[in-house]
Amino acid sequence: MGKYVTRMGDGFKVELTESEINRDIEEGSQEAAKNGQIAPLNQDESLYLLEIFKCPDRSVGVERGKEVVLSYDSGTTKFKRVNVSVSKIQSLQIYERMLGADTLELAHIDYSFKPVKPIVVFEQPILEQALLMTIPPLFYGAMPNLGLYSQPDGPCPNPGDLLPKGKIAEARASYEEQIEHAIKDMVYVGTRMYEAGADGINFDTTAAAGDAEFLATLQAIKILKTKYPEICIQMGMAAEFVLGMHGELYYENVRLAGLYPHKQLELAEKAGVTIFGPTTNIVTNRSLPWNVARAVTFTKACTEMARIPVHACMGMGVGGVPLTLSPPVDALSRASKAMVEISRLDGL
Amino acid sequence: MGDAFGMPIAHIMAAGMGGIRTAGDLVAWMQMTRRMKIAEAKRYVADKLGIEVIDLINEDVMYSLRGDLGIGVVTGDPGRASGIIAKCKIAELLEIEINSVNYFKSLL
């Protein structure tokens, strides 16, 4: 029986037979269905996924007419990270005119709201000028990154120190205090950048620090949306599952700990999010057919019930993209095609 | 702090040595690496260059001298050293150790 070249979740190549791919697709989908209490992929969808992985071409793409809108997290910092000596505005122009970008995102190299706060006055004139010379919608993006509000970086006791000592009440109190600081910073930065003309604010990698961070972000979004009803808010998640680091936090009477993407989406819609970005993490020691099937299953549950556009997060190590610094094009383009066509994404 | 015209340009025009237009960077290296005060640093650099102290800020002398020594000129002359190559030669000329030069050489 012939074998097909694909990859593991860490990006290394692996050869699988058709039945092995089938088995992995089935198991990946079932895993998501069981954890998220959602429907697994149906037979047609599994078969379509199989075909994508059997295709011998290095790169694959969506069918004509099924193209979607691409949004970018941490847009301008990508150029800085690879040490290309261009300014933020120049990198936005490169995105627009050389990479065919549908949307743009301006960002600070330390991609979190807290470090943006003291330099927001430097970001505003850059945004204002970028808006004069670019055409696609321009977001300002940053991460809520609640971790920065606990010691030794921030003012609140570190729950990571308190929890192992059984100091549950103190850890929860710390999280509650952190939420207040984070909301203040997110609303401040969001306000300043929207007032400078941004089309939208992207809250990226939301809930990386668990339920407290998710709550802070939802509340900040609600405040911004009330203040500016026409503001576009994009919220990208950090993981498929909201960690219950606090455990007893609620938004609109829904407990945040343990929520899966389709449930996260419901609360995002209630808070006023315009574009939602679900995330499915990669399991590095499972194959890509397993990982992509799992990601597609979670994401499909979102898009089926969504009233707002869904842009799945598909960066390194999420959404079926291997966890490696240089994602292979064969793997990434298969994840892209599968997520768009089977999950029926609005963007990614 | 202050805007470009009103702060660095004004100071450079009023009292600056002129960087690589003349010998400002060379005098700066002596302050940085040997903690020399201004008069001593200028004397040292002038001696190394074999010129009078007053010519350290003389464009007429320094442009051609810098070009001849390969220690960088302010204009983008093709074929002439600039950047780390110029600094390698400056370290040799002034008999000083420059951290970036040492690091660069360690990578070769």
Place this chain on the structure above:
Amino acid sequence: MQDAIFTRMGDGERISMPVQEMKEELLEGTQDAAKKGRIPELTEEDLQQLFEILAEPGRIVSVPSGKEVVVTDDGCAKIFYSGPADGGAALPISRQNSVLAYERGFAADTVSFGHEDYSFKPAKALIDYEMQTYYTTSLATTVPCFYGSQPNLGLYFRPDGPHPNPADLLPHGRIDEAKAAQEEAAEQLREDMVYVGQKLAEVGCEGINFDTTGSAGDADFHATLMAVAELKEKVPLMSVEVGMSGEFVLGMHGGITFEGKRLAGMYPHEQADAAAAAGADIFGPAVNVNTSRSVAWNLARAVTFVKHVVESSKIPVHPNVGMGVCGVPMCVETPIDCVTRVSKALVLIGKADGL
């Protein structure tokens, strides 16, 4: 000779000042500095020379040929790409482009750049990026390239940092707790400065500029001196410049000493001795501007402090001459008539080694 001289107030406002009044302002300025710093006043010749510099009719003035000095900066890159708070023009060019423009377009003697938020704490979070940028920039520059950053102890207090805020504790009389908080914060600051400095030295950093040192008082200054001493021991080839935030070290703690000397209340000449003892190669005194007094008064004051520190210092002295220090008016668009007069006076009368 003209009856009145066009000059400015410390906030930049243009005024016309009668000759006699200007002479009185100069005298009062030097007397104020001498009294506060317990240092000699400017001589009559100095005051006359200072008056003549201020009274020159030209829009700008300069030192005579041969008297030029080395000009260092506090993050020159930001005046190109950054925003108004740093005098920035928000040009759409990168940090590296800015530094090269400064070297070749402005004919600067040295260049420097730092993190967007120009403090060690945020720079630490991005150290790989800063190292990479420094390395590629230093390959392209010919003049000495500094990495600049502020110690900025304030970032280590709540709500930004982990330690209790002394400004909250002191009004409640909680002196011991405020002192303890500052000691802990200073220790964390020292660690961050040494970490950032060492990492930059690894990629061949030519010089590091501790800018606006002592802005949070004696603990801020102490942390910097300790970091300088450690860096000089670990990476002696990296030059160190220590620039101050004010003429007087605030005793926010009050009891901190360095090499047996109390830091609180130190004036520039004492600060320079401490910086040199720690291992600094260049010292940058700062003399604050009183916006309600004239430039004449402020400049006489600044020159008095600078002259004395230059005389007593064993290391080169580069007075800080940014907005609102050493006689430069406190306004974003600093008037070039004043800035060039400050330059000339500090170099010719103050005998500065650089600016």
Place this chain on the structure above:
Amino acid sequence: MAVAHGIASGIGGIRAAGDLVARMQVSRGMRIKEAKEYVAGCLRISVEDIADPVVMSELREDLDIGRVNAVPGAAKGIDAKFRIAELLDIKINCVNKFRERTGL
């Protein structure tokens, strides 16, 4: 990453009508199908042509709403967005700010 996604599933930004579809998601929260249909309607083209760079290049030139190539005299930034706001009948934050500041 960006290039691979762009080739695999992106509309193509201002090479095609990616920015226009994105505008409808950003300003009206439209799902992809609805957004494409809306844009196609405004442009009077078929939905399939939305991602066609040949069709869109000519159309963008005719409408002067910005193209990927820097044609002298053609709209490139805020001027393109003024026309896009009108074409799609939407409000664009920076266009409104620009109007406020210039008193247009």
